[in-house]
Amino acid sequence: MLSIFSKRPCIKCFSETSKILLRCSSQTATSTIERNKDQLKRQIVEYRHVYPEFLPDPKIEYRNLIREKLERADMVARRTQVDIPEFYVGSILAVTSSDRHNPEKPHRFVGICIKREYCGLRASFIVRNMIDHQGIEIMYNMYDPTIHKVEVLRLEKRLDDELLYLRDALPEYSTFDSNMDAEILPEGTPVPINPIKVKLKPRPWLERWERKNLKGIEELDLPERFFKRAKELEKPWEKYDLMKEYMRTIPEEEQIEIFSEVQAELHKLEVQRKKMKRKRVIVKPSKLA
Amino acid sequence: MALALNIVSRTSHSISVLEQQMQKLSLVVFNSKREKHLNPKPRLRNPTWLVRKTRSHTDDPITFENREFIKEIVQDKLVQSNHAIDEIATNNVIWTPNIQRTGVIARKIGVYPLWLKNGSKMQTTLLQILDNHVIKYYTPDNYKPHKEIRPKVYNKKGCILLGAEFGDPSNFTKDYCGLFKESGVLPTKWLARFFVSPEGALPLGATISARHFQVGNYVDVRGKTIDRGFQGVMKRHGFKGMPASHGVTKTHRRGGNIGGGGEKARVWPGTKMPGHMGNTYRVAKGLKVLRLNTKYNVIWVSGQAIPGETNSIVYVYDTKIPTRTPTNPLPLPTLLQQTDEDVPEDIYDESIHIFSDPTIIFNEK
Numbered sequence: 303m304l305s306i307f308s309k310r311p312c313i314k315c316f317s318e319t320s321k322i323l324l325r326c327s328s329q330t331a332t333s334t335i336e337r338n339k340d341q342l343k344r345q346i347v348e349y350r351h352v353y354p355e356f357l358p359d360p361k362i363e364y365r366n367l368i369r370e371k372l373e374r375a376d377m378v379a380r381r382t383q384v385d386i387p388e389f390y391v392g393s394i395l396a397v398t399s400s401d402r403h404n405p406e407k408p409h410r411f412v413g414i415c416i417k418r419e420y421c422g423l424r425a426s427f428i429v430r431n432m433i434d435h436q437g438i439e440i441m442y443n444m445y446d447p448t449i450h451k452v453e454v455l456r457l458e459k460r461l462d463d464e465l466l467y468l469r470d471a472l473p474e475y476s477t478f479d480s481n482m483d484a485e486i487l488p489e490g491t492p493v494p495i496n497p498i499k500v501k502l503k504p505r506p507w508l509e510r511w512e513r514k515n516l517k518g519i520e521e522l523d524l525p526e527r528f529f530k531r532a533k534e535l536e537k538p539w540e541k542y543d544l545m546k547e548y549m550r551t552i553p554e555e556e557q558i559e560i561f562s563e564v565q566a567e568l569h570k571l572e573v574q575r576k577k578m579k580r581k582r583v584i585v586k587p588s589k590l591a
Numbered sequence: 592m593a594l595a596l597n598i599v600s601r602t603s604h605s606i607s608v609l610e611q612q613m614q615k616l617s618l619v620v621f622n623s624k625r626e627k628h629l630n631p632k633p634r635l636r637n638p639t640w641l642v643r644k645t646r647s648h649t650d651d652p653i654t655f656e657n658r659e660f661i662k663e664i665v666q667d668k669l670v671q672s673n674h675a676i677d678e679i680a681t682n683n684v685i686w687t688p689n690i691q692r693t694g695v696i697a698r699k700i701g702v703y704p705l706w707l708k709n710g711s712k713m714q715t716t717l718l719q720i721l722d723n724h725v726i727k728y729y730t731p732d733n734y735k736p737h738k739e740i741r742p743k744v745y746n747k748k749g750c751i752l753l754g755a756e757f758g759d760p761s762n763f764t765k766d767y768c769g770l771f772k773e774s775g776v777l778p779t780k781w782l783a784r785f786f787v788s789p790e791g792a793l794p795l796g797a798t799i800s801a802r803h804f805q806v807g808n809y810v811d812v813r814g815k816t817i818d819r820g821f822q823g824v825m826k827r828h829g830f831k832g833m834p835a836s837h838g839v840t841k842t843h844r845r846g847g848n849i850g851g852g853g854e855k856a857r858v859w860p861g862t863k864m865p866g867h868m869g870n871t872y873r874v875a876k877g878l879k880v881l882r883l884n885t886k887y888n889v890i891w892v893s894g895q896a897i898p899g900e901t902n903s904i905v906y907v908y909d910t911k912i913p914t915r916t917p918t919n920p921l922p923l924p925t926l927l928q929q930t931d932e933d934v935p936e937d938i939y940d941e942s943i944h945i946f947s948d949p950t951i952i953f954n955e956k
Binding site (some may be wrong): 359364368369372373376382400424445446447448449 | 706901945
């Protein structure tokens with residue numbers, strides 16, 4: 303509609319053209335608002351994966367609009383001081399934080415993110431690595447002011463939402479070089495999914511992994527009775543439970559409301575991060591030479 | 592016929608005579624000193640403001656237009672009472688530890704962590720101070736408690752009745768709305784009573800904001816605990832229960848023995864047993880105010896074990912723990928709000944790390 307109006311030649315008298323112009327302007331205003339809304343919607347589809355902790359608690363009885371607003375303001379305030387990039391369970395991170403037992407040197411820990419949980423300021427993630435043949439896991443609070451830097455060395459997802467089974471897997475699956483270089487993905491590419499299948503150690507395990515319906519593990523070498531019991535205990539009807547799904551998720555209208563509040567700030571931080579990234583890319587070859 | 596009537600009148604006469612005689616007897620009995628406890632005065636008398644709150648819903652024959660009109664009037668009054676100007680008599684009395692100020696009605700809106708400047712994490716509870724209005728004030732001589740405990744009370748306190756959160760007056764009873772007549776405040780959903788020293792008295796209709804409290808001071812918070820229903824001994828008192836296996840049958844979560852034998856041969860009063868858990872008023876004492884938000888009237892208070900669920904009503908007042916009384920004088924009777932004053936949106940305690948501050952770096956000492 304808009305394009306037709308603008309391309310129309312104005313041969314008629316002045317009053318008519320002015321009318322048309324007026325109509326045009328009002329239309330452009332509404333269309334820009336709509337376009338902005340569309341853009342916001344598209345961004346928010348991404349935001350719910352990039353910033354899952356900005357969404358309120360899935361438990362309805364813990365929610366309060368004012369508390370969440372204050373919490374989000376605090377989260378954005380912290381994000382202006384530290385760059386917390388987009389990462390997922392399965393990504394390889396390097397977290398630098400100040401160490402009270404070694405005040406001179408901040409502590410840098412490299413490892414794979416095996417879990418992300420909670421929302422708001424209490425959001426946390428677990429990083430795992432093997433150091434001197436010993437599995438080490440550190441749980442970081444995402445908004446802890448002692449964290450200096452969170453670097454994503456390899457941005458990728460795995461087949462499962464939690465990788466706690468790496469604790470019972472062979473050590474090579476959770477061993478990462480602490481001097482690893484960051485792998486830079488070209489802009490605009492979707493986050494790659496690593497289809498690796500992990501081989502678990504023989505039992506005893508920390509949990510009964512055969513009951514968890516995991517996709518990222520190799521076929522288990524267990525007696526038949528284990529699978530039989532797992533089959534008995536599985537709840538295949540849960541994915542059809544609409545009420546459960548409704549309680550677990552936040553409706554899109556609410557998400558738009560929440561993200562439109564912090565969108566301006568988050569977008570500014572994103573632009574800043576991109577600038578920094580470009581700088582880093584340019585600096586690298588000079589260092590090598 | 593006449594005979595029957597005669598009999599009836601005669602019997603009724605005799606009954607009345609008997610009744611009179613009995614009354615005389617009973618008077619003699621009840622007036623005697625020996626039997627004075629037979630019909631004693633009630634120990635507990637409900638306070639005057641404890642009246643039936645909500646009225647039963649009826650479909651009144653009101654037209655749609657009239658209903659809208661009533662809604663409009665309520666809305667107008669709401670706007671008016673929000674803009675009620677406070678006239679707090681400043682009697683220039685400086686606060687001393689023996690002066691008791693009023694408390695406030697608040698809502699528990701959630702728990703989230705704050706970090707201290709030394710890098711350690713601290714769980715805090717957020718309490719939103721509601722729009723508190725003074726509804727009644729009883730002077731120390733005027734206030735008659737429902738239970739007289741001591742014959743003589745030194746340093747007698749007055750009593751302030753506060754209301755918070757305006758409700759729809761058409762949902763409340765006439766008696767309940769009558770409580771608010773004196774102050775001119777719209778009927779509120781919540782009422783609370785606080786004892787105050789005569790110096791801490793507030794005029795009717797005055798409002799109290801979050802800045803009534805100061806950062807770094809301590810408060811007590813009273814609330815109704817979460818109702819957990821009838822619970823066993825493991826959940827209610829934290830008993831250990833009994834083993835799951837090794838021949839144990841039917842006693843995995845039971846309390847076990849409840850008393851000794853021999854001469855005792857009974858259960859001691861107060862023995863921990865299964866029963867109803869929660870839904871009682873409890874006070875969390877000595878909580879530090881770590882942060883204030885003046886825009887939303889929210890205070891951050893240390894600790895996460897404050898009685899009540901999220902979004903429940905709690906009562907907040909200056910702590911009564913003698914070792915935690917504030918050293919600096921508090922605003923008395925409450926803080927006067929000046930419109931031209933520049934108040935920061937967030938006020939922090941010294942120990943708290945502000946989120947917009949740079950990352951914490953430990954210095955070697």
